[in-house]
Amino acid sequence: MAEETVSAALTLKDIAREAGVSLATVDRVLHNRPGVRSDTVRRVQETIARNAFQPHVAAAELARGRVRRFAFVMPSGANPFMQQIEAYLGEMSGWLSARRLSVEMVNTDVFDPSVLAATLETLSGDYDGVAVVALDHPGVRAAINDLVDAGTKVVTLVSDVPSSRRHHYVGIDNIAAGRTAGALVGRLVGQKSGKIAIIAGSRGLRDHAERIFGFNQVMASEFSHLDLLPLLEGRDEDDRSEQLISRLLGKHPDIIALYNVGAGTQGVAKALTETGRGKQIVFIAHDLTAMTRKLLLQGTLDVAISQNPGHEARSAVRVLLSLARNEPILSEQENIRIDILMRDNLP
Amino acid sequence: MAEETVSAALTLKDIAREAGVSLATVDRVLHNRPGVRSDTVRRVQETIARNAFQPHVAAAELARGRVRRFAFVMPSGANPFMQQIEAYLGEMSGWLSARRLSVEMVNTDVFDPSVLAATLETLSGDYDGVAVVALDHPGVRAAINDLVDAGTKVVTLVSDVPSSRRHHYVGIDNIAAGRTAGALVGRLVGQKSGKIAIIAGSRGLRDHAERIFGFNQVMASEFSHLDLLPLLEGRDEDDRSEQLISRLLGKHPDIIALYNVGAGTQGVAKALTETGRGKQIVFIAHDLTAMTRKLLLQGTLDVAISQNPGHEARSAVRVLLSLARNEPILSEQENIRIDILMRDNLP
DNA sequence: GGTGTTTTGAGGTGCGCAACTCATTTTGAG
DNA sequence: CTCAAAATGAGTTGCGCACCTCAAAACACC
Numbered sequence: 005m006a007e008e009t010v011s012a013a014l015t016l017k018d019i020a021r022e023a024g025v026s027l028a029t030v031d032r033v034l035h036n037r038p039g040v041r042s043d044t045v046r047r048v049q050e051t052i053a054r055n056a057f058q059p060h061v062a063a064a065e066l067a068r069g070r071v072r073r074f075a076f077v078m079p080s081g082a083n084p085f086m087q088q089i090e091a092y093l094g095e096m097s098g099w100l101s102a103r104r105l106s107v108e109m110v111n112t113d114v115f116d117p118s119v120l121a122a123t124l125e126t127l128s129g130d131y132d133g134v135a136v137v138a139l140d141h142p143g144v145r146a147a148i149n150d151l152v153d154a155g156t157k158v159v160t161l162v163s164d165v166p167s168s169r170r171h172h173y174v175g176i177d178n179i180a181a182g183r184t185a186g187a188l189v190g191r192l193v194g195q196k197s198g199k200i201a202i203i204a205g206s207r208g209l210r211d212h213a214e215r216i217f218g219f220n221q222v223m224a225s226e227f228s229h230l231d232l233l234p235l236l237e238g239r240d241e242d243d244r245s246e247q248l249i250s251r252l253l254g255k256h257p258d259i260i261a262l263y264n265v266g267a268g269t270q271g272v273a274k275a276l277t278e279t280g281r282g283k284q285i286v287f288i289a290h291d292l293t294a295m296t297r298k299l300l301l302q303g304t305l306d307v308a309i310s311q312n313p314g315h316e317a318r319s320a321v322r323v324l325l326s327l328a329r330n331e332p333i334l335s336e337q338e339n340i341r342i343d344i345l346m347r348d349n350l351p
Numbered sequence: 352m353a354e355e356t357v358s359a360a361l362t363l364k365d366i367a368r369e370a371g372v373s374l375a376t377v378d379r380v381l382h383n384r385p386g387v388r389s390d391t392v393r394r395v396q397e398t399i400a401r402n403a404f405q406p407h408v409a410a411a412e413l414a415r416g417r418v419r420r421f422a423f424v425m426p427s428g429a430n431p432f433m434q435q436i437e438a439y440l441g442e443m444s445g446w447l448s449a450r451r452l453s454v455e456m457v458n459t460d461v462f463d464p465s466v467l468a469a470t471l472e473t474l475s476g477d478y479d480g481v482a483v484v485a486l487d488h489p490g491v492r493a494a495i496n497d498l499v500d501a502g503t504k505v506v507t508l509v510s511d512v513p514s515s516r517r518h519h520y521v522g523i524d525n526i527a528a529g530r531t532a533g534a535l536v537g538r539l540v541g542q543k544s545g546k547i548a549i550i551a552g553s554r555g556l557r558d559h560a561e562r563i564f565g566f567n568q569v570m571a572s573e574f575s576h577l578d579l580l581p582l583l584e585g586r587d588e589d590d591r592s593e594q595l596i597s598r599l600l601g602k603h604p605d606i607i608a609l610y611n612v613g614a615g616t617q618g619v620a621k622a623l624t625e626t627g628r629g630k631q632i633v634f635i636a637h638d639l640t641a642m643t644r645k646l647l648l649q650g651t652l653d654v655a656i657s658q659n660p661g662h663e664a665r666s667a668v669r670v671l672l673s674l675a676r677n678e679p680i681l682s683e684q685e686n687i688r689i690d691i692l693m694r695d696n697l698p
Numbered sequence: 699g700g701t702g703t704t705t706t707g708a709g710g711t712g713c714g715c716a717a718c719t720c721a722t723t724t725t726g727a728g
Numbered sequence: 729c730t731c732a733a734a735a736t737g738a739g740t741t742g743c744g745c746a747c748c749t750c751a752a753a754a755c756a757c758c
Contacts, residue, residue: 013418013451015714026737031716039735041725058449062412063714066743071360098679102405104360183695191653194541222695306538314683332445336661341698344691348530348569351688362744373707378746386705410744413713 014057023051034059061329071104074324075127076161077120077136080111083267084293086137088313089161096318107321117141124151133157133324135174138165140210157327161320162311163211171327174320174340176311178211181342182218182265185288188307188344189219189261190227192286198260199231201252205240205266215265215290233259242271249275261286270295273304292345300347308345316340361404370398381406408676418451421671422474423508424467424483427458430614431640432660433484436508439664447668454668464488471498480504480671482521485512487557504674508667509658510558518674521667521687523658525558528689529565529612532635535654535691536566536608537574539633545607546578548599552587552613562612562637580606589618596622608633617642620651639692647694655692663687 020030025048032040033048040048051057076093078086093107100107112123114137124147127134134151138144138160148168151158159172166173189200202219204212216235223232236252238245245268253259253275262285264272269289276282282304289296292310299305319338326333345351367377372395379387380395387395398404423440425433440454447454459470461484471494474481481498485491485507495515498505506519513520536547549566551559563582570579583599585592592615600606600622609632611619616636623629629651636643639657646652666685673680692698 013448013714017714026739027715028718028738029736032736035716037717041735044735056445056448058445060413060451060714061449062409062451063743064716065409066407066413066713066745067715067717069716069743092683095681095683098403098405099681101360101403102408102678104407104409180695184693187693187695192538192541194539195543196541218695312688318681318684331449334442334446334665336439336442337665339698341659341690342696343688344693344696346531346534346691348527348534348565349689349691351686360744364744374745375708375748376706379706382746388705391705407744410713411746413715413743414745414747416713416746 013060014055016059019048019051019055019057022055023048061331064329065103071106072132072325072328073106073108073130074133074135074321075108075110075131076320077110077112077114077123077127077134077138078161079114079137085162085267085291085313088293089317092314092317093321095314096321100321103325105321105325114139117143120144121147124148127151128154128156131156132328133159135159135161135320135324137161137163138168138170139163140165140167144168157324159320159323159327161316172323172333172338174316174323174338176340176342178214179218179221181290181309181311182215182220183222184218184342184344185215185263185265185307185309186219186222186227188288188309189263189286190222190230192288192306193230193260196260197229197231198258199233199256201233201236201249201256201259201262203236203238203245203248203262203264203266203268203272205268206237207235209266212265219263219265230261238266238268238271240267242268242274244268244271246271246275250279253279253281259285262288264289266290269293269299269305273299277304292343292350297350300345300350303347306346310343310345311340312343360407361402363406366395366398366402366404369402370395408678411676412450418453419479419672419675420453420455420477421480421482421668422455422457422478423667424457424459424461424470424474424481424485425508426461426484432509432614432638435640435660436664439661440668442661443665443668450672452668452672461486464490467491468494471495474498475501475503478503479675480506482506482508482667482671484508484510485515485517486510487512487514491515504671506667506670506674508663519670519680519685521663521670521685523687523689525561526565526568528637528656528658529562529567530569531565531689531691532562532610532612532654532656533566533569533574535635535656536610536633537569537577539635539653540577540607543607544576544578545605546580546603548580548583548596548603548606548609550583550585550592550595550609550611550613550615550619552615553584554582556613559612566610566612577608585613585615585618587614589615589621591615591618593618593622597626600626600628606632609635611636613637616640616646616652620646624651639690639697644697647692647697650694653693657690657692658687659690 016030020027030048033045113119117139121143134156145165145168148158148170152169158170159174160170162175164173207213236248238248249272287305288307290309292308296308323338363377367374377395380392460466464486468490481503492512492515495505495517499516505517506521507517509522511520554560583595585595596619634652635654637656639655643655670685
């Protein structure tokens with residue numbers, strides 16, 4: 005029975021004494037305030053590091069006084085996945101208010117780069133942190149960089165802008181998600197040969213494009229015996245997706261698998277069941293909603309590839325808070341996984 | 352662009368004023384201290400509820416002074432999964448010390464009920480919370496209940512004791528995990544017919560027994576055309592597992608899938624590759640380790656079903672902390688998922 | 699009414715830190 | 729050396745709460 009104890013609790017006073025300076029100087033170093041000679045800074049920092057000193061978050065938070073304000077810039081439409089994220093943020097309200105954190109929703113047209121950029125500009129100065137579902141576009145990138153330069157912490161959510169100087173990205177690797185879909189299609193069709201159908205919202209959406217890319221990669225390299233049909237674009241709408249898939253199924257009686265890259269899963273499923281081929285065709289889609297859950301349970305949908313919206317909501321808040329506090333981020337905790345959900349491992 | 356703001360910050364003083372009592376009385380109610388008439392208690396609680404008042408955690412934590420001590424009772428052997436949990440706890444050390452939390456490892460023989468029960472008894476009074484990898488046994492159950500009665504918060508970790516009065520269980524539903532394995536085996540073998548092999552550590556271990564149960568359930572109800580071979584028991588040892596599987600593969604040339612319920616995956620994989628049938632046989636195992644990661648990447652292992660050890664470590668700490676603070680638990684956050692890991696969605 | 703008991707109020711103290719002021723010392727330039 | 733600027737020390741205040749003491753008020757009972 006071995007034991008190991010976490011080190012005892014030092015305070016700033018101890019650090020000041022050990023470094024041979026006053027509390028005021030330690031405070032200046034800790035908060036990057038000017039007026040300290042560089043070698044004094046170094047001496048204090050070394051003392052802090054040597055003792056693995058951690059300022060007491062509770063005391064720091066209390067002394068600080070001000071509430072921290074975070075803004076979540078989200079699409080204004082009726083996207084179920086985004087609504088789930090907002091719902092999980094709502095569930096955190098008790099947690100947030102107990103920490104005197106304020107989270108405000110800012111709904112805007114994230115698909116129009118100029119509107120999004122303008123929205124981001126209006127946020128400058130008012131918030132300690134901003135989480136944004138960001139379209140990757142030069143104007144948006146500039147707006148993000150402006151926020152960062154103004155001292156606001158910025159995380160991109162669900163959709164990244166890698167070329168910006170955002171502090172963190174909370175979301176999945178969509179190429180890997182597409183690859184996962186491809187591997188599952190290939191594995192689940194077994195020895196059968198036939199055609200593979202694929203439908204997306206639009207190849208202009210970055211996340212859709214990345215998933216398609218990953219999917220094609222795997223199909224070409226590992227399942228080249230399968231015949232991949234040209235991409236359909238359903239604009240993430242149920243009706244349009246249903247029509248496209250209905251027509252496709254009529255034209256190709258030898259379709260053995262179907263991958264829906266974006267939304268509109270309800271429409272696709274309707275087309276599948278109405279032609280009576282729902283259970284023969286391997287069907288893979290994205291995201292866990294009430295609809296996809298039902299489809300999984302009844303066997304129409306074989307696999308839902310998903311990112312956990314609750315995790316993303318909480319992760320964005322935690323990361324913004326850690327950034328604002330200058331705390332390190334627990335990277336493994338904030339890494340969003342690509343979930344493979346089947347009937348038996350539904351959460 | 353709609354906005355909604357989290358309510359402003361009330362303090363205990365505000366509550367006292369609104370309820371028409373003094374700060375001392377509010378304090379007595381908040382901490383269940385005696386000497387308050389029941390209708391006064393109700394009046395204060397109603398005021399708190401009406402305003403959705405949340406005590407400022409930072410202030411409460413600071414005023415409290417004392418460090419909170421948590422103990423993690425873990426198996427003493429060289430179990431890689433448990434070592435990962437310990438490693439992730441180690442990664443939290445900065446986070447922990449910044450919150451003046453102390454986490455101590457208590458390694459013991461968790462498979463001997465009397466030893467485990469005795470270990471738990473020694474912890475009584477010294478700790479605010481205990482996380483324990485618990486064998487389900489009457490003696491252990493009693494020890495857990497004693498801890499709970501003494502005011503210690505108790506969570507079971509990885510393996511549950513549902514009949515005890517533990518406050519929370521951090522781990523997965525192993526029946527569902529077994530069902531998931533069964534569904535994957537059935538789906539991945541495709542149209543092929545043949546024999547299915549299954550090996551566990553021991554059918555006496557609760558988690559193994561539950562996985563086997565779930566696996567058999569699905570195989571019987573959905574894939575009854577497949578021929579399930581009798582269960583082998585490899586005691587979670589590589590060598591023994593390798594021997595058992597080697598012999599089995601020699602005896603049955605028509606094995607098409609293999610499910611390893613417990614540890615010893617390295618031994619099983621060795622047997623598979625040495626007979627040259629690694630890539631033809633569908634191989635499903637549990638947990639993500641350096642070994643299973645390698646096997647997934649090289650294609651010997653098709654799927655690893657896993658519970659996230661980092662998540663479990665952090666979840667146990669968070670739950671103990673929330674319980675100690677009398678805070679609500681974010682149930683969706685603390686729900687451990689059954690991860691399906693394939694080559695393309697490795698974290 | 700008086701007595702004892704229960705309930706409530708009023709107030710203080712200190713947790714560790716942020717943020718600030720103002721006085722004092724040290725440093726560097728001329 | 730002188731003088732201004734830079735660096736540092738010493739100190740204060742208050743954040744919101746837990747925890748404590750002591751006195752006063754309300755109550756119950758005879």
